[in-house]
Amino acid sequence: MNNDETRAVFDRRMRRGLRPDTPTARVEHTGGVVRQTGSPDDWNGIVWSDLDERGADAAIAEQVRHYGALGLEFEWKHYSHDTPADLPARLAAAGFVPEPPETLLVAEVAEQPTEVRLPPGVRLVPVTDEAGVDLVARVHALAFEQDSARFRNRLLTQLSEDPEHLVVLLALAGDEPVCAARMELHAGTGFASLWGGGTAPAWRGKGVYRALVAHRAGIAAERGYRYLQVDASDQSRPILERLGFAALSTTTPYLRAVTG
Structure with a gap:
């Protein structure tokens, strides 16, 4: 895999070509940015920008006005090559x-191991209903110490509206529940x-x-996807790099709170 070429493909298809991730969200190309705007429960923010020194401050101010008028907290997803x-x-x-x-990590699906090796007494189950989502949320709060x-x-919402392009798993x-993970399948990318x-x-x-990565890689292969992409924390990055994922960039979420 050529890292520079793959990063360019990622930028073109996944950032500039962003599609709404819920039915209540919309994507707009405006003022040198690509942004998603939805409900307070949606992800709201900037995923791509093409700015220079002369216009950057004005573009930032415009996004602050846009989301501020809607009373929405939002994120500017910055990449180190922006x-x-x-x-x-x-x-x-x-x-x-x-x-x-x-760290933005990408791997070729075809090069990923798909054999699932779990510790004794642990099993994987798909999540398809509210009870399963509650267990996922419980693990999420425990693992990341976040509400x-x-x-x-x-x-x-995603499971209800677009289950075909979302895979959610629990390890029990x-x-x-001891671990939870999901995979979003971005059609056409x-x-x-x-x-x-x-x-x-x-x-x-x-x-x-590692077992959850292998299981999801197998599903991605079955459905004909070429790449796996992860925004990896310092905890998961070493595991993924041992599996052959390549670091293409660093991404930092910049959060802007709602202001009165």
């Missing part, structure tokens, strides 16, 4: 707060994106996350 080079400083000056950076209410609502030890993989602290380092 321009201008000082865009992070400009976002910070406009009141955005950076979250921890993640999971908005995440739960968004996941329910007996009846106790060649990319399947892996999300979650949050593992309860007592079950980390036992191969559960």
Whole structure:
């Protein structure tokens, strides 16, 4: 895989070619950015920008006005290869707060192992209903130490409205959820994106996350997708790189709170 070429394909298909991820959201190409706007439970924010030093501040201010008028918190998803080079400083000056950076990792589906090896007593089950989503939200809150209410609502909407392009999995030890993960299949792009993989602290380092990656890679292969994409934390990056994922960029969420 040529990393520069693959990053260009990712930018073109997954960022500039963004499609709404729920029925209540819309995507707009405006003022040098590609943005999604939806309900408070949707992901709202900028996924692509093509800005220069002269127009960057005005473009940032316009997005602040847009989401502010709707009373929405939003995210500017910045990638380290975006321009201008000082865009992070400009976002910070406009009141955005950076979250921890993640690494954009991509792998060829055909090169991924698909054999699922789980610890004794652990099984994988698909999530298709509200009861399953509640278990996923419980693991999410435990693994990431975050409130999971908005995440739960968004996941329910996605499962209800577009189950064909979403795979949600739980790893259970007996009846106790120990890990949860999902995969979004982006039709027409060649990319399947892996999300979650949050593992309860007592079950980390036992191969559960790796098994969930393998299971999802198998599904992506069956459905004809070429690439797997992950925004990886420092915890998951070493595992994925050992599996052959290549680092293409660094991505940092810049959050802008609702202001009165």
